[in-house]
Amino acid sequence: MELHDYLPILVLLVVALLFGTVSRGLSALLHPRDPTPEKLDPYECGIVPERDNPERFPVQFYLVAMIFIAFDIEVIFLYPWAVLVRRLGVFGLVEMAVFVAIVFVAYGYIRREGVFDWAPRKKLDRTLLLQRYRREAEAARVASGASETEAA
Amino acid sequence: MSVLAQAIPAPQTDYTTIIPELIVLGTGLLIVLMLAIRRFSNIGWYALIAALGFAAAGIVAYVDLWPEVTDGAATYAFSGMVAADGFSTFVVILSCVAGVLAVLLANSYLKREGLDKAEYFALLLFSAAGVQFMAMANNLVMVFLALEILSVCLYVLSAWNRDKFASQEAGMKYLLLGAYTSAIMLFGISFLYGGTGTLNIAALAQFFARNVLENQGLVFLGMALVVVGLAFKIAAVPFHMWAPDVYQGAPAPVVGYMAAAAKIAAFAALFRILFLGLSAMEVDWKPLLWGLAILSMIVGSLLALVQSDVKRMMAYSSISHAGFIAIGVAAASAEGMSGALFYLVTYTFMIAGAFAVIDCIGRKDEQYTKYEDYRGLFAREPLLAAILTFFLFALAGIPGTSGFVAKFVVFEGAAEGGQWALIGIGTVAAVIALFFYLRLIVLMYMQDSTERPDLAETRARVAAGPAVVLAVTVAATVLLGILPQGLLDMAGQAVFAL
Numbered sequence: 001m002e003l004h005d006y007l008p009i010l011v012l013l014v015v016a017l018l019f020g021t022v023s024r025g026l027s028a029l030l031h032p033r034d035p036t037p038e039k040l041d042p043y044e045c046g047i048v049p050e051r052d053n054p055e056r057f058p059v060q061f062y063l064v065a066m067i068f069i070a071f072d073i074e075v076i077f078l079y080p081w082a083v084l085v086r087r088l089g090v091f092g093l094v095e096m097a098v099f100v101a102i103v104f105v106a107y108g109y110i111r112r113e114g115v116f117d118w119a120p121r122k123k124l125d126r127t128l129l130l131q132r133y134r135r136e137a138e139a140a141r142v143a144s145g146a147s148e149t150e151a152a
Numbered sequence: 153m154s155v156l157a158q159a160i161p162a163p164q165t166d167y168t169t170i171i172p173e174l175i176v177l178g179t180g181l182l183i184v185l186m187l188a189i190r191r192f193s194n195i196g197w198y199a200l201i202a203a204l205g206f207a208a209a210g211i212v213a214y215v216d217l218w219p220e221v222t223d224g225a226a227t228y229a230f231s232g233m234v235a236a237d238g239f240s241t242f243v244v245i246l247s248c249v250a251g252v253l254a255v256l257l258a259n260s261y262l263k264r265e266g267l268d269k270a271e272y273f274a275l276l277l278f279s280a281a282g283v284q285f286m287a288m289a290n291n292l293v294m295v296f297l298a299l300e301i302l303s304v305c306l307y308v309l310s311a312w313n314r315d316k317f318a319s320q321e322a323g324m325k326y327l328l329l330g331a332y333t334s335a336i337m338l339f340g341i342s343f344l345y346g347g348t349g350t351l352n353i354a355a356l357a358q359f360f361a362r363n364v365l366e367n368q369g370l371v372f373l374g375m376a377l378v379v380v381g382l383a384f385k386i387a388a389v390p391f392h393m394w395a396p397d398v399y400q401g402a403p404a405p406v407v408g409y410m411a412a413a414a415k416i417a418a419f420a421a422l423f424r425i426l427f428l429g430l431s432a433m434e435v436d437w438k439p440l441l442w443g444l445a446i447l448s449m450i451v452g453s454l455l456a457l458v459q460s461d462v463k464r465m466m467a468y469s470s471i472s473h474a475g476f477i478a479i480g481v482a483a484a485s486a487e488g489m490s491g492a493l494f495y496l497v498t499y500t501f502m503i504a505g506a507f508a509v510i511d512c513i514g515r516k517d518e519q520y521t522k523y524e525d526y527r528g529l530f531a532r533e534p535l536l537a538a539i540l541t542f543f544l545f546a547l548a549g550i551p552g553t554s555g556f557v558a559k560f561v562v563f564e565g566a567a568e569g570g571q572w573a574l575i576g577i578g579t580v581a582a583v584i585a586l587f588f589y590l591r592l593i594v595l596m597y598m599q600d601s602t603e604r605p606d607l608a609e610t611r612a613r614v615a616a617g618p619a620v621v622l623a624v625t626v627a628a629t630v631l632l633g634i635l636p637q638g639l640l641d642m643a644g645q646a647v648f649a650l
Contacts, residue, residue: 050236084160087159087160088160089159089162091162092160092162102181105181105184105185105188106184108185108188108548109184109185109187109188111188112187112188112189112414122230127633
């Protein structure tokens, strides 16, 4: 292959570079300088953000991703094994049992970590809730008391 | 139908060769299983289990495997995926020692910081299994897999203090850069496969024995990229950029383990790939390692001079130590290899001990790691200051400590290979290194702690775990400095028959 086969690519590269630098340079030279906050905003990059920082949001999907990977990989290995189960014999059966057991440990762990406890927790029992309300009321009372003394 | 009914022969599985790894992995799984079923509120129980797992694996490796592998040639198991030889067994034992030290360091740290989750110990065990499989890997895919097992655990461990910004940053940086270099290494492996048609490291050597390559470009590129991937893990210049930030941000007990474990694993893989698989390309990889060693020693030592944070300074010191160990690889001789192995052992003890002290002095939230906080430390904490001084001297390579013997044997290996330039530059780097260690030591003995009432009031607490670690590491550093012959013989038995 001769090198001049690549000449069109070189030409395109040069043209692209020229187009970029010339148009950027010309606009920098010619445009009127009158910046306003709106003009300095990113151009057409979606809705103007109203909050500074996004709140923390639940990362439930990370647990779902973990469980997905656990089962995804399990199925990837189970499927070819299932096709050849007779030919693989006892050895294959034992190996697969070990493998499934290990994946099952992972499943047990992420279940315990709360992978199936979706959305707002409703499992709070009454005594815990009561304790929480009492704590909050106490905190509010202390806070108001503090502000009163400050005012005094 | 007859084809389908034919039994597939069971692959050769020799579980006896990987008993230590099975113990370590099994212990990790046991901890995860316990977490799934019933949780202890005191993580000390999990620490105990993890320590017992490491100890059992190490003892099995030493008692059961070591006499076997040093007698005869390497045994290959699992269709040549893993090799059990003196080298791998040596590294397995070393990783178990590092694991026990890490468990002892972590227990009190996790309780103090309120980060007491038992997953820490499971991750430690899994990462140690990664180190061990990396030393045994006789197949480039196995090397990669083991490297990932190790790395993923270390990424999580570095971000363990997850409410602390620096720790998050450490984990994130390590993950992103580590994933990137893993891809580079995988790329290199694919080139090696493309050039030689095999992934088996022993078969690579056979390929080079049988064939003379007209054009080495593809294989050279593959080899270079694999070296890049591993050089990142050992934090060799110019692939060291992650180390200071990760060492500074990650919890001290994690760093004390990670600095040693990642080096052990990556050097083990380097030795097996370069010395066994690509020994025919010695002319090509020697200059690479040569450059890595020199750059790491010089840049690491020079940048350590200008640090003002102890953990960051230790990161640059670990970079320069990576350079010293790389001399053993660049020497391309059996002496260099056994020297590097000895160096790794001494470094494992020294770094664990040094970070045990840094952890104790750092106190809650590791808030005291600046040089300023170490000013006048001797007046406040005479014992801790003395121990840290000892470790800094050992790291600098003062005679009487294991650090001196380690540097000596590595240089001896380089001399055997006629690498005089390397020895000369190494000596200069060692002198610079002595200077930055001395800078911290001088600071510790300055008498003006009156400026810091916050430090004078609270004494650093040394919990039982770090106390044991300190006792063991000081003893090991002294012992290996005075009577290194036993370990030197072991390291000598562990090298490949070149």
